[in-house]
Amino acid sequence: MSSGLSDGVLVYSEYDEGVIHPVAFELLGKSREIADRLKVEVWSVIIGYRVEDDTARELIYYGADRVFVYDHPRLVCFDPILYKGVLVDLVKQVNPSVFLFGATPLGRSLAPRVAAAIGAGLTADCVDIQVDECGDIVQIRPAFTGNILAYIRTSSRPVMSTVRYRVMRMPSRDTGRMGEIIRLIPMVEGDLSLKVLGRISRRSIDLTKADIVVAGGRGFKRRSDLKMLEDLASLIGGVVGVSRPLVDEGWMPREHQVGFSGNTVKPRLYIAFGISGSPQHIAGMRGSEIIVAVNIDPSAPIFRIADYGIVGDLYEVIPKLIEELSRIKRV
Numbered sequence: 001m002s003s004g005l006s007d008g009v010l011v012y013s014e015y016d017e018g019v020i021h022p023v024a025f026e027l028l029g030k031s032r033e034i035a036d037r038l039k040v041e042v043w044s045v046i047i048g049y050r051v052e053d054d055t056a057r058e059l060i061y062y063g064a065d066r067v068f069v070y071d072h073p074r075l076v077c078f079d080p081i082l083y084k085g086v087l088v089d090l091v092k093q094v095n096p097s098v099f100l101f102g103a104t105p106l107g108r109s110l111a112p113r114v115a116a117a118i119g120a121g122l123t124a125d126c127v128d129i130q131v132d133e134c135g136d137i138v139q140i141r142p143a144f145t146g147n148i149l150a151y152i153r154t155s156s157r158p159v160m161s162t163v164r165y166r167v168m169r170m171p172s173r174d175t176g177r178m179g180e181i182i183r184l185i186p187m188v189e190g191d192l193s194l195k196v197l198g199r200i201s202r203r204s205i206d207l208t209k210a211d212i213v214v215a216g217g218r219g220f221k222r223r224s225d226l227k228m229l230e231d232l233a234s235l236i237g238g239v240v241g242v243s244r245p246l247v248d249e250g251w252m253p254r255e256h257q258v259g260f261s262g263n264t265v266k267p268r269l270y271i272a273f274g275i276s277g278s279p280q281h282i283a284g285m286r287g288s289e290i291i292v293a294v295n296i297d298p299s300a301p302i303f304r305i306a307d308y309g310i311v312g313d314l315y316e317v318i319p320k321l322i323e324e325l326s327r328i329k330r331v
C-alpha cells in the first residue's frame, strides 16, 4: 500500500525503555543537510512499546519533518526479525531515497537484514555522507584499516548506510520546530522469532559518551598495572580506554577499546599513556577536544596529534599525577 509519500531521508531512531540513542539526533542533523540539498523531507522511524508522543517529538526538535511510530507490546525488545519486517513494510510504503542507521550493535544487526530484504546495498561504518554536484549521495568510510577514506556511490535505492556514533555534529534542539507524528500499525502476526524471558541490566561502560577518557596501551607491562589507570580515571571522573593489543591480550573487555575496530570517542579530554599512535588507534580518538600523550619515545606518532605531550615513563608520571590530583582535591 502506498502512502503518497516518497523520496524523504529516513533515519532509524534506536529506542529502548523511553530513551532514544543520541546517534539518532546526530543522523537527523546530517539528514537535514542532505534533505535541504535534495529538496525532500526528513523522516524518522521509531519502534518500541509505549512510545510517547513527547519522545517522538524530540526527533522533530532535532530536524525530522515526520516521525513514523510503531508501537506494540511485541516490539518491546529488539527482535531482529520482527523489526526488520516492520522497516521493510515502511520502506515499501514511503519509498525513501536514503535510509540511515547508527553503527551501534543494534544498528549493525538490523540494517543489513533490511538491506538484504529489499535488495539494496549497504555501506557500513560511514564517517560522512555528502551530496555531490549531480545530486548523488556519496558515502564516506575508512578503508584499508583507516589509512584511506573511500568515497562510495551506489545506484541502489534507497541509499543505505550505518554511521558511526559521535562522528557527526550534534544539531541544536529547536523546540519551535513543527512536524507530524504518524502512528502506523506494525505487522507482528505469526510466531515470535525470539522469546524474551526477562531482561537483566548489565552495568556496562559507554566510552562513546565519556567526557574524559584515560587510555592505556602496550606501554603497560602487566595487566595488574592497569589499576593505576583506573585510579587516575576515577579521580578525575574519567573512563578507562585501551588500545587493541590490551584487549587482544584479554586484559580489558572489548567495550573499552578505542580505535578503528573499537569505539570512536570524542571526549573533552583524552589522555594516552604508552600508546604509540597507530592510524588504527587515532581513527577512534582524533576528534577529542584536548589530547594529552605520555610516552617514553619522543618520536612516537601520537605526539603529532597531541595538544600536550610528556616525554616520560608512565610508571613515574601516573603516580605523580595521582598524588598531585589527590592533594588538590583535599585542599
Ligand SMILES: Cc1cc2nc3c(=O)[nH]c(=O)nc-3n(C[C@H](O)[C@H](O)[C@H](O)COP(=O)(O)OP(=O)(O)OC[C@H]3O[C@@H](n4cnc5c(N)ncnc54)[C@H](O)[C@@H]3O)c2cc1C
Pocket (backbone or CB within 6 Å): 145, 216, 217, 218, 219, 220, 242, 243, 244, 245, 257, 258, 259, 260, 261, 262, 263, 273, 274, 275, 276, 277, 278, 279, 280, 281, 284, 294, 295, 296, 297, 300, 312, 313, 314, 315
Ligand atoms: C584491522 C586492524 C584494526 C585495528 N584496530 C585497532 C583499534 O581499533 N584500536 C587500536 O588501538 N589498535 C588497532 N589496531 C592495532 C594497531 O595497528 C596497533 O598495533 C595498536 O594500536 C598499537 O597499540 P599500542 O600503541 O598500545 O602499542 P605499541 O604500538 O606497541 O606502542 C606502545 C607505546 O608505548 C610506549 N611505551 C613503552 N613503555 C612505556 C613507558 N614505560 N611509559 C610510556 N610509554 C611507554 C612506546 O614508546 C610505544 O610508543 C588494528 C590493527 C588492524 C590490522
